[in-house]
Amino acid sequence: MDSFLGLDATILARIQFGFTVSFHFIFPAISIGLASYLAVLNALYLWKRDATYLRLFNFWVKIFAISFAMGVVSGIVMSYQFGTNWSGFSDKAGPVVGPLMAYEVLTAFFLEAGFLGIMLFGRRKVGPGLHMLATLMVAVGTAISATWILSVNSWMQTPQGFGMNEAGQFIPEDWWAIVFTPSFPYRLAHTLTAAYLTTAFIVGGTGAWHLLRGHGHNPGVRTMFSMAMWMIVVTAPLQVMVGHEHGLNTLEHQPVKIAAMEGHFESHPDGAPLILLGLPDQAAGEMRYEISIPHLSSVIFGLGWNGAMEGLDVVPDAEEPPVAVIFWSFRVMVGLGFLMVGAGLWGLWARWRGALYATPMLWRAMVAMGPSGLVAVIAGWITTEVGRQPYVVYGQLRTADAVSPLGASAVGWSLIAFVVIYFTVFGAGVVYLLRLMSKPPELNEREGPDEGPIRTAGLTPHQMVEDGQAGDGQAETGRGAPRPAE
Numbered sequence: 001m002d003s004f005l006g007l008d009a010t011i012l013a014r015i016q017f018g019f020t021v022s023f024h025f026i027f028p029a030i031s032i033g034l035a036s037y038l039a040v041l042n043a044l045y046l047w048k049r050d051a052t053y054l055r056l057f058n059f060w061v062k063i064f065a066i067s068f069a070m071g072v073v074s075g076i077v078m079s080y081q082f083g084t085n086w087s088g089f090s091d092k093a094g095p096v097v098g099p100l101m102a103y104e105v106l107t108a109f110f111l112e113a114g115f116l117g118i119m120l121f122g123r124r125k126v127g128p129g130l131h132m133l134a135t136l137m138v139a140v141g142t143a144i145s146a147t148w149i150l151s152v153n154s155w156m157q158t159p160q161g162f163g164m165n166e167a168g169q170f171i172p173e174d175w176w177a178i179v180f181t182p183s184f185p186y187r188l189a190h191t192l193t194a195a196y197l198t199t200a201f202i203v204g205g206t207g208a209w210h211l212l213r214g215h216g217h218n219p220g221v222r223t224m225f226s227m228a229m230w231m232i233v234v235t236a237p238l239q240v241m242v243g244h245e246h247g248l249n250t251l252e253h254q255p256v257k258i259a260a261m262e263g264h265f266e267s268h269p270d271g272a273p274l275i276l277l278g279l280p281d282q283a284a285g286e287m288r289y290e291i292s293i294p295h296l297s298s299v300i301f302g303l304g305w306n307g308a309m310e311g312l313d314v315v316p317d318a319e320e321p322p323v324a325v326i327f328w329s330f331r332v333m334v335g336l337g338f339l340m341v342g343a344g345l346w347g348l349w350a351r352w353r354g355a356l357y358a359t360p361m362l363w364r365a366m367v368a369m370g371p372s373g374l375v376a377v378i379a380g381w382i383t384t385e386v387g388r389q390p391y392v393v394y395g396q397l398r399t400a401d402a403v404s405p406l407g408a409s410a411v412g413w414s415l416i417a418f419v420v421i422y423f424t425v426f427g428a429g430v431v432y433l434l435r436l437m438s439k440p441p442e443l444n445e446r447e448g449p450d451e452g453p454i455r456t457a458g459l460t461p462h463q464m465v466e467d468g469q470a471g472d473g474q475a476e477t478g479r480g481a482p483r484p485a486e
Contacts, residue, residue: 002409004409004411005412007408007412009403009406009407009410009411010399012408012415013085013403013404014399015415016411016418017085017086018385019419020074020422021078021381022378023074024074024075024077024078025381026378027067027068027071027074028075029194029195029198029199029374030063030064030198030199030374031067031068031071032142032146032192032195032196032199033195033197033200034063034064034067035138035141036139036143036199037060038057038060038119039132039136039138041057041060042131042135046128052223053223055220055441055442056223056224056441059441063436065116066429066433067433068116077418079101084404084406084414085403085404086402086403087405088403089392089393089397089402091169092169092397092401093170093392095172096155096172096178099172100151101148104148107148108142108144108148109145111137111141111144112137112138112142112145114137115133115135116138118130118131119131146188146191146192147188151179151180151181153187155178155179155393156388156392156393156394157187157253157254157384157388158181158182158184158253158394159393159394159395161174161175161177161178161181162178170396170397182249182252183250186245187246190246190380193242194239194376196231196235197231197235197236197373198376198377200228200373201232201366201370201371201373202370202371203225203228204228204370205366205367205369205371206370206437207222207226207366208362208364208366208367208370209363209367209437210440212360220440220441220442224441225357226356229344232340232343233345233348236337236341236343237344240337240338240341243334244300247300247301248301248302254388255310256312256319257321257326257387257388258301259311260322260326261383261387262275262297262309263275263278263287263327264297264312265286265287265311265313265323266312266313267308267309267310267311268308268309271294271295271298271306271307272295272297272298273292273293273296273297274292274293274296275290275291275297276291276292277289277291277331278292278327280323280327282320285313318390321386321388321389321390322386325382326382326383326387329379329380329382329383330383332379333379336372336375337376339369340372343362343365343366343369346365347362
């Protein structure tokens with residue numbers, strides 16, 4: 001068999017797609033959450049006329065624009081792989097997947113692209129009402145985009161509503177069933193909540209960074225940190241609950257994935273233990289050095305103390321996914337999830353004591369956990385996608401039958417090229433984003449790259465606040481003086 005560094009073409013194609021999708025989803029996870037955050041900031045500014053919210057809008061809108069652009073570019077690269085590396089999948093699943101992807105472009109991408117320019121550059125050109133509408137439409141567009149993409153993915157995980165023709169292609173028979181599969185609502189809720197939680201930790205980590213750098217006098221810094229901690233204390237526990245419901249749905253429709261996630265090589269007719277840690281040995285079919293709590297897995301999945309759970313021993317070896325990858329990625333995701341809940345509760349405790357802006361240990365923890373949402377999102381995608389193996393359409397189309405007839409060396413060298421180019425280009429983009437975040441928000445920032453500095457000459461402090469142009473001292477003297485949300 002043709003191989004490249006000991007790996008065949010199918011494994012290399014999977015690694016390449018996994019690498020590019022992991023890089024790609026970092027940016028939509030940020031842009032989905034930031035789009036809604038910007039809509040909230042803009043609405044608060046128009047409602048309260050508090051220049052602090054305009055300051056934060058101008059600060060984060062540049063970060064959103066760059067993240068959005070990098071997400072679009074990396075997504076285009078992924079779409080080409082359907083033709084280059086996964087022509088079997090495109091041929092067989094194209095009649096179902098193709099229209100859903102087209103709906104995403106026609107509804108979500110056109111909506112985002114149509115209003116993005118107004119949102120970025122139009123505040124002084126179209127008036128506050130239309131600018132607010134444009135900001136809302138961009139936020140709605142990002143959510144619609146995620147909805148269609150997750151509909152595609154959910155159909156691949158829990159396929160229904162199709163028939164097969166003589167050529168072995170999936171033929172749509174019921175579009176409602178295809179779009180609204182059994183796993184779709186859980187996957188959509190879990191992913192959108194993850195995007196909002198990811199954004200909250202990025203915003204909170206940025207605010208904490210500036211607090212540690214002595215910028216606590218800046219009302220924009222205080223407000224962004226406070227808003228992020230409120231968001232975390234709400235969404236982190238919500239995400240745990242949504243994830244639990246998603247797990248119950250997965251047990252019903254993909255029990256093999258759950259067995260791998262839980263590390264259950266053997267069936268447990270009298271109650272399955274919750275394996276906290278261990279070293280999966282798939283060849284031997286056992287968990288080495290296991291640390292577990294008896295019966296707790298059955299209890300968590302609502303089966304009762306002695307509820308039976310099947311293990312991988314009831315599945316042919318060829319049908320098993322890679323257990324070690326799923327076992328550890330799942331624990332990374334869950335572990336970070338509980339740390340997020342802890343961070344939210346810590347922030348709530350500090351707020352109750354009136355010490356939200358006087359707890360450096362909390363700030364350091366938030367800086368450290370700033371990228372935790374991104375890590376958890378990638379770990380979650382690894383869990384759900386690798387857990388689907390050896391199928392690309394669960395139970396219907398095997399991954400080996402979906403890959404293009406390419407030589408391993410061709411896929412291997414293109415993978416190396418992807419790694420070099422992605423780390424160079426997108427790495428530079430990430431460095432630039434971090435540089436933008438490292439500067440505290442200021443009221444005299446530009447609204448967009450086509451505009452000069454905001455005009456202040458000849459304006460009274462009151463007028464500058466109303467126009468969103470005052471600095472710290474000026475804003476505090478105007479009617480719209482910043483009042484950080486604490």
